[in-house]
Amino acid sequence: EVQLVESGGGLVQPGESLRLSCAASGFTFSNYAMSWLRRAPGKGLEWVSWINGGGGNGGGGTDYIPYVKGRFTISRDNAKNMLYLQMNSLRPEDTAVYYCAKSKGPFYTNPEKRGQGTQVTVSS
Secondary structure, rough: OEEEEEOOOOEEEEOOOEEEEEEEEOHHHHHHEEEEEEEOOOOOEEEEEEOOOHHHHHOEEEEOOOOOOOOEEEEOOOOOOOEEEEEEOHHHHEEEEEHHHHHHHOOOOOOOEEEEEEEEEEEO
């Protein structure tokens, strides 16, 4: 069974940093593209970033929505089955529940599975 468990959220002040983690199990992690999504209060689910599955010949490429480009960094540790999102220079607009998600193959697709989420609150 595919399981994705996010952690690392919390309450921070504007300008501070957080690192989100996602522990994956139940599938060959390296073969699949992974992504981070978020849902801000009162808004719909929004894709934030993806990273291809290098082990599945996806090449490990990454992409981000423009609003977070240069502030957020997605990475993965295939040996540990872990996905990360380093978030720097956080803004109140980044407040959301963040979800880790699995694509259907080595290249990013609409996610077929996501975790329960971790809350990130940016407030002074």
